[in-house]
Amino acid sequence: MITIIEYEPMHQPYFDSLNRVWIEKYFRIESRDEYILTKPEEAILQTGGSILVAKYDHVVAGVVALIKIDNDTYEFSKMGVDENFRRKGIAEALSHAAFKKVAELKGKKLILFSNTLLEPAILLYRKLGFTEVPLEGMSEYSRSNIKMELTL
Secondary structure, three states: OEEEEEOOHHHHHHHHHHHHHHHHHHOOOOHHHHHHHHOHHHHOHHHOOEEEEEEEOOEEEEEEEEEEOOOOEEEEEEEEEOHHHOOOOHHHHHHHHHHHHHHHOOOOEEEEEEOOOOHHHHHHHHHOOOEEEOOOOOOOOOOOOEEEEEEO
8 A cells, every 4th residue: 555645854865775676777966966865854855845755555655746847836756666567557646646746835836857768657657747848057956957847
């Protein structure tokens, strides 16, 4: 059973490791990653964002961050799911919980930056209603080659 909860400081090691695994598998950790993964309270929570944690049968199985860009816009970021829990609907459950959280925060739009090498993620984002928009050089990550957005 999947349960989505709010991040607490004790979840930082999971937030770090679940993201570090996929980033290092396909790309390299950049300075922005290092800051967000090691100091999520400062980088995300203190600036008005949120982090959600997915538990599967009481075990932390996934995470997602919502980084506040402005009063209307949040960046859907740092979603990672433990390889042992993939294909159980965790990413989709985290995504729907994130949409609800952004609505609670009075946000109107979600943006995300990704890379087309991550085909399963891109397919999920499209399934969830995200559409591709011009990249506009906005990403803080050199690995980003696609920007998508979803109006809530």
